[in-house]
Amino acid sequence: MYRYDEFDQTFVAQRVAQFRDQVARRLVGELTEDEFRPLRLMNGLYLQLHAYMLRVAVPYGTLSSRQMRKLAHIARRYDKGYGHFTTRQNIQYNWPALKDVPDILMELAEVEMHALQTSGNCIRNVTADQYSGAAADEIEDPRICAEVIRQWSSLHPEFSFLPRKFKVAVTGAPHDRAAVAVHDIGIRIVRGDDGEVGYAVLAGGGQGRTPMIGKTVRAFLPKPYLLSYLEAILRVYNEFGRRDNMFKARIKILVHEVGIDEFRRRVEEEWEHIRGTAVEVPEEEVRRIASYFAPPTFARLPAVSEGFERQQRTDAQFALWARASLHPHKQPGYAIVNISLKPIGGVPGDATAEQMDIIADLAERYAFDEVRVTHEQNLTLPHVRQDDLYALWQELDAAGLATANINTVTDIIACPGLDYCNLANARAIPIAQKISERFGDIEQAHDIGELKIKISGCINACGHHHVGHIGILGVDKKGVEFYQLTLGGDATETAALGELVGPAFGYDDVVDAVEKLVRIYLGLRQENERFLDTYRRVGLQPFKEKLYAAH
């Protein structure tokens, strides 16, 4: 796991001290809100509907038990006993008092955490595959690349005031679990024709009011050129990005307006210009960073644990959980364990301080002290011995953390929506809860199969509705909440944007509409087809016709 070096430590400590001074000056009136707002946003502090909201960075979604315990402590001591894990692998606290925030940041710094790059028009906290270093299909751990980008981007003078926020995601595996195609820059670690490992670089993806799938700027970038190439992209964006119109300021608009070929030409031209003089990451530093992400010392185990096999045969509940929650590990005898933060009827992504402490404890005992946050608002224990799965499951179950619904219809992404957010037009969480209750029969959910429902409470799309198999967008029609449904979105390597089905549904009708869509799918599906497969085979029309047939 990455450890701060002296520079990181000093920098974070200085920032906390600066912010403490800024808060003190704000509270006595030496700073106006207009002066203070950009300062608090640079430290992840928003003012939302009910209170301030602090967004804490979890770089590439990786946490140690010690860090998780600190998050629990902060929830308990400074907030209302819970935290909310987000689609950017961060955690948000919904109720901190301004006067306490410097203390919270100081406590975070004690465990090498902070709230930097979680807001503002800078390069945001870099996200990565939650199965990094563990997935059987991984080419290389993407956190090495992500950490290099973090070090390069933190306080980068040229890129601290970009036209708009800038999000980078990295996947190290062919199966994309980091939604890289809907990021400003998406990086896929790939193997070239000769077996050399490098990067496929995408740019211009994003969601929000103008969703775009990222386009390939370079199909293969040799590893040593990572930073100069990113610098070239950022420079082109910084120069040509639309600062005149906030709605057109993201890089996706630039790429779309000039076209990928022209965009690529400009990037390559800039790259030729700066190559050789731009900062590249020294090989030695890459090795240093890589050493922090070195795999733990795995035991040599048989590929299949007999105990685990037997326990699945004798305990149906355990078997169901295992089927939903486990993912193949690269190391024989181990498994990747997903912890659902989507209990039936619960708030997606919320965890209580007690649950955080329990997960920290379990990670310490069963998973080499590591926890991951997923962009789908769940948690992951990346390295668990198959022999330990039964005991782990029992403990998770006792803490309400063993809902066997990962990747099913009740594993829903929902943004905070109008229940918390100053920007929202409609509630998102209660819709997720009602859908979850409607499909609360876990066996039925398994029969429905993989189905990703994603809900946003406004057009900014924090709930990723554009890439939901079923996407739900809350809108405001003359003061009343309505919900538009989209179908066929996909956040993976086969990324696609959902298509609008038709007229929106009211708050009390949208759950019925979702159920109807699921029934239509069940009626249309052929053997082994997921919802998305069926949708791709038959298209929008049959869904549309049947959905509105009774209306």
Place this chain on the structure above:
Amino acid sequence: MMSKTESKSSKRASEEGVLAISTARGARGEALKAVTANRLVDGLVVYLGGDGWVEALAAARSVSGKEAAAALLAEAEPDVAACRVVGPYVIDVVPDEAGTLQATSERERIRALGPTMRPDLGKQAEA
């Protein structure tokens, strides 16, 4: 500062990074007006009451008509300068059958009470 009734997310929201569309919500015409803000020190929702800021909408002062609303909002300004509150704006309210003030828009109802799915949080928890 904002004087437009219920201009959705106030000036603040647009500057937090994403512009909110200005949407008039709730009943018009007959609605009364009150002034709300967030308290600087802890961010909690407050309303301008008979004697300074109060936490409960029920204790807010309500007025009728545009001019009275603008005057009420003007009363809040010194407290902005004195670092008591942030971002005051006018909201629509109506008295319910018992005469207790209620916000007319969903957004303001949620601000006045707390998250709708967590009755244990926010002002509704203290009621």
